[in-house]
Amino acid sequence: MKKSNQPTSPSPAVSAAVRFQSFDLLATLVAVVQSDGAVLFANAALEDALGISRRAIVGSQFPDSFTEPGHLQKALQGAGGNEFAALRYDAWLKRLNHDALPVHVIVTQTERLDEIIVELLPLEQQARQDREERLAEQAQTNKELIRNLAHEIKNPLGGIRGAAQLLEMEIESRELKEYTQVIIHEADRLQTLVDRLLAPHRRPHLVGDVNVHEVCERVRSLILAEFPKGLKVVRDYDISIPEFRGDREQLIQTVLNIAHNACQALTEQIADGDACLTFRTRIARQTTFGKQRYRLALELHVIDNGPGVPDSIKDRIFYPLVSGREGGSGLGLTLAQTFVQQHHGLIECDSVPGHTDFKILIPLP
Incomplete structure (x- = not known):
């Protein structure tokens, strides 16, 4: 029998793996499924969460991975019928040898009619992301607050210290000089505090x-x-x-x-x-x-x-x-x-x- 020289087209699974490989870079759990629930692609994060190899996930019925599969089945049918562009709900994801994981499910249509993206955000991870975002925003706010406050304090501080030194030179009473020394000492203490506030923003990052x-x-x-x-x-x-x-x-x-x-x-x-x-x-x-x-x-x-x-x-x-x-x-x-x-x-x-x-x-x- 004569062999055909025509190149064979890649299987749907191989094609999906190539087209969606960028999803492996995401920290969230992502599956690309058909409207009937069959998995076309699963990213590395989902593979880790389920404790099942990607090869075993692809081709399986994704709704069966949830404690209540009916919710996802209805969502996929709705997406396949163009009833909505995106749908969100909370669910429990079953995991091999682990307790079920609470997740926030996002079902989104793609340009291809029979390819639907299902993104899962572990609720614990979502809470952690929210906390990290608050920390990052807080750090940026702190940075601006510290720099502005430090500069506002530093400008008059030198004048206060200088005036106390000049005043000390004009008075002869030892008791009164103790008061000027208090002013100078406290001004120096505040100057040290200001320097500490500004230190991380002044010093170059030596790698x-x-x-x-x-x-x-x-x-x-x-x-x-x-x-x-x-x-x-x-x-x-x-x-x-x-x-x-x-x-x-x-x-x-x-x-x-x-x-x-x-x-x-x-x-x-x-x-x-x-x-x-x-x-x-x-x-x-x-x-x-x-x-x-x-x-x-x-x-x-x-x-x-x-x-x-x-x-x-x-x-x-x-x-x-x-x-x-x-x-x-x-x-x-x-x-x-x-x-x-x-x-x-x-x-x-x-x-x-x-x-x-x-x-x-x-x-x-």
Whole structure:
């Protein structure tokens, strides 16, 4: 039999995999299905969520992946019949060897009549994205507020200090000079505060190779020098974590600010001799933060066994000038968040009495 020289056309599954491969870059769960529910394409995020290989998903009935398949069946029929352009509803996605996952379902028509995009947003992930968006917006607002406030304070501050110095030169009474010294001292203190406010926005971002464990060891030595008794520092490192590009000094300052805050919260435990501070490093795989999905990310945890973050400031701990202790400047965590965001990362906090965990997330190459 004579073989045909005509090129064979790719199968629908292969064609869909090529046309929709860009969906693999998304952090959300995406399936392209026909109006009868058959899956043409599933992205990597959906594959991970279901715990089933893409090959097994393609061709299956997608409504069967939900605890109540009828809702999606009706939505697909409506989309296929041009009854709507997009439809949203909440549902539960079944997963292999896991509990069902609550998701927000978005059903959208495409230009092709029998191809419908079904996007799933895990409600937990949606809540996290909303929280990250608030943090990002808050950080930007803080940055503008700090810069404007610092400049407004700095301009008259020099005049106040200079006037106090001139006044001190004109008076002879030692008692009155004590008052001018108070003015000069307080002006200098405010100047130091202003410099700290402006520091992260003035200093250039110096990028080099960073070993996260060298950062942790540097902070550990500084903390133990300040708190030599009553504090145990535990190192729980994943030594397989590779070096990455970053600003070493900024990251040292970030971890030091968090660890120092923790130690100040551990005052009673240090006095009793049972204070514990833990540095834990891990690699997070296929994680999402900042609206982006990363193949690998650094997780650096700074954990203490102190009383926890007060409920009254839990939602505001990264705001400038918010402090949980008497006399605190409330700048340490604000600067830490700023430095980490300059590395395209994020700081999260999970705190209950006896366990406070500040988690630093930074993308890895």
